Amino acid sequence: MVQLKIEDLQVYYKTPIGSIKVLYDIDLEVEKGDSLGIVGESGSGKSTLGLSIVRLLPPNGKAYGKIILDGRDLLSFSSAEMTKVRGTGIFMIMQDPFNSLNPVKRISDQLLEAVEIKYARKNEKVDKGKMYDEVMKRLRDVKLPDPELIINRYPHQLSGGQIQRVVIAMGLLFEPEIMIADEPTSALDVSVQAQIIALIKELQSKYNMTLLFITHDLSVAYAVSDKLLILYGGRILEYGPTEEVINEPLHPYTEGLLKSFPKGNYKEGKLYTLNGMPPLFTELPKGCVFNPRCPYAFDKCFVDEPSLYDVDGRRVRCFLKNENKQ
Numbered sequence: 132m133v134q135l136k137i138e139d140l141q142v143y144y145k146t147p148i149g150s151i152k153v154l155y156d157i158d159l160e161v162e163k164g165d166s167l168g169i170v171g172e173s174g175s176g177k178s179t180l181g182l183s184i185v186r187l188l189p190p191n192g193k194a195y196g197k198i199i200l201d202g203r204d205l206l207s208f209s210s211a212e213m214t215k216v217r218g219t220g221i222f223m224i225m226q227d228p229f230n231s232l233n234p235v236k237r238i239s240d241q242l243l244e245a246v247e248i249k250y251a252r253k254n255e256k257v258d259k260g261k262m263y264d265e266v267m268k269r270l271r272d273v274k275l276p277d278p279e280l281i282i283n284r285y286p287h288q289l290s291g292g293q294i295q296r297v298v299i300a301m302g303l304l305f306e307p308e309i310m311i312a313d314e315p316t317s318a319l320d321v322s323v324q325a326q327i328i329a330l331i332k333e334l335q336s337k338y339n340m341t342l343l344f345i346t347h348d349l350s351v352a353y354a355v356s357d358k359l360l361i362l363y364g365g366r367i368l369e370y371g372p373t374e375e376v377i378n379e380p381l382h383p384y385t386e387g388l389l390k391s392f393p394k395g396n397y398k399e400g401k402l403y404t405l406n407g408m409p410p411l412f413t414e415l416p417k418g419c420v421f422n423p424r425c426p427y428a429f430d431k432c433f434v435d436e437p438s439l440y441d442v443d444g445r446r447v448r449c450f451l452k453n454e455n456k457q
């Protein structure tokens with residue numbers, strides 16, 4: 132069953148040098164319980180996509196199109212209606228876990244506040260003892276060692292991994308159907324990263340959540356996702372089942388990302404790197420947005436922009452993969 136459907140999403144930011152478009156023609160569908168890996172280099176628009184879905188774009192950002200959750204278009208919601216959805220339907224783990232918690236309040240107070248908000252929204256009266264039990268259950272869900280001790284601490288007394296677990300516990304308190312995790316491990320040590328990724332996967336299947344996992348690291352996305360979406364210059368360049376995308380990438384950009392995988396791709400002791408840099412939104416190339424870095428670009432690629440073509444049930448934005456080369 133399709134749970135989340137995005138149609139023709141376009142996002143703009145107002146800046147001192149004018150309005151800049153950073154997401155173009157985003158169309159995608161996510162089935163209930165699936166996990167979608169959203170992969171792209173820094174600045175490709177990953178966080179903007181996540182923030183658009185939870186309607187938490189900064190004040191200078193504006194989204195157009197449709198974001199349909201369980202048949203309802205979130206972009207048409209009032210902010211009061213959206214607060215309800217955000218508290219129950221969707222939860223987003225932000226890129227910087229330290230900003231998700233209040234530095235001057237104990238963890239216990241912050242988590243209890245979250246449960247209180249949940250029940251207030253549902254108009255249910257629940258006693259404090261039951262709320263405390265609920266908080267402890269979630270802290271055990273995220274496998275925090277010594278939750279009874281940790282709950283009395285302030286955020287600065289916790290490690291990055293512990294903070295991220297507390298933030299995930301806070302999300303679980305709202306029993307979300309969809310969890311969006313925006314680079315949830317990029318601020319953490321490598322050893323802790325793998326634990327948090329395993330935890331998120333485990334919780335996803337335990338609570339049958341739909342997961343949108345944002346990362347710049349294709350190998351992480353490979354580990355967590357059923358489907359992959361490759362974002363570049365605000366466009367979807369490729370979208371399809373993870374195994375198929377990894378085994379047979381359709382877009383030259385995906386091919387380049389795969390060649391940069393550390394495993395087995397050292398050439399004369401050097402790791403393959405993609406040439407060039409991602410484009411600036413103020414200086415997008417004419418034609419295909421990837422043409423300056425594409426080893427296969429031909430005349431047409433410098434003139435026209437390819438659409439997102441269907442290729443055997445997968446999608447790719449590349450003239451080479453479109454039989455008519457149109």
Ligand SMILES: Nc1ncnc2c1ncn2[C@@H]1O[C@H](COP(=O)(O)OP(=O)(O)OP(=O)(O)O)[C@@H](O)[C@H]1O
Nearest residue numbers: 144146153172173174175176177178179180189412
């Ligand atoms: N509030 C804002 N005002 C203006 N431009 C913004 C704003 N937030 C983001 N941008 C621009 O939008 C583009 C996409 O940013 P976004 O944060 O979505 O990228 P990202 O893929 O999440 O990058 P990263 O991997 O660095 O987190 C970038 O060019 C960024 O500079």
Ligand SMILES: [Mg+2]
Nearest residue numbers: 177178179226
């Ligand atoms: Mg980001």
